[in-house]
Amino acid sequence: MENVGKLQIDYITFMSSLYREGFLDNQFLQLQKLQDESNPDFVVEVASFFFDDVEKLLNNTVMTLELDSEKSCSQSQTWLLNPKISYFITWSTMCLVGNYELEQQILDGGGTIPVIS
DSSP: OHHHHHHHHHHHHHHHHHHHTTSOOHHHHHHHHHOBTTBTTHHHHHHHHHHHHHHHHHHHHHHHHHHTTTSSSOHHHHHHHHHHHHHHHHHHHHHHHHHHHHHHHHHHTTOOOOOOO
């Protein structure tokens, strides 16, 4: 149980940093409240849908800007967006997976997921 306590502290530290840095907000807390034992992957599923939608929207934006380079961005600027999109999606996915794995370790150890409010 000592290990679970450490994992719970790690979880709180990790989640608090995401809130402090502005990556999470009250909508995430609301999603967590909707998750229960009947659907333990609810937050992961919703966040995955969100990241898929964001990636599509950002890629569509880049395509639109590339097609009409006379708009607000020049063609050279649109090429700079592509790596940033990939980085954002990769980083966000890693945070989501890392959070999920940490939650699983806490639960597997017999602990409960700390509530961040």
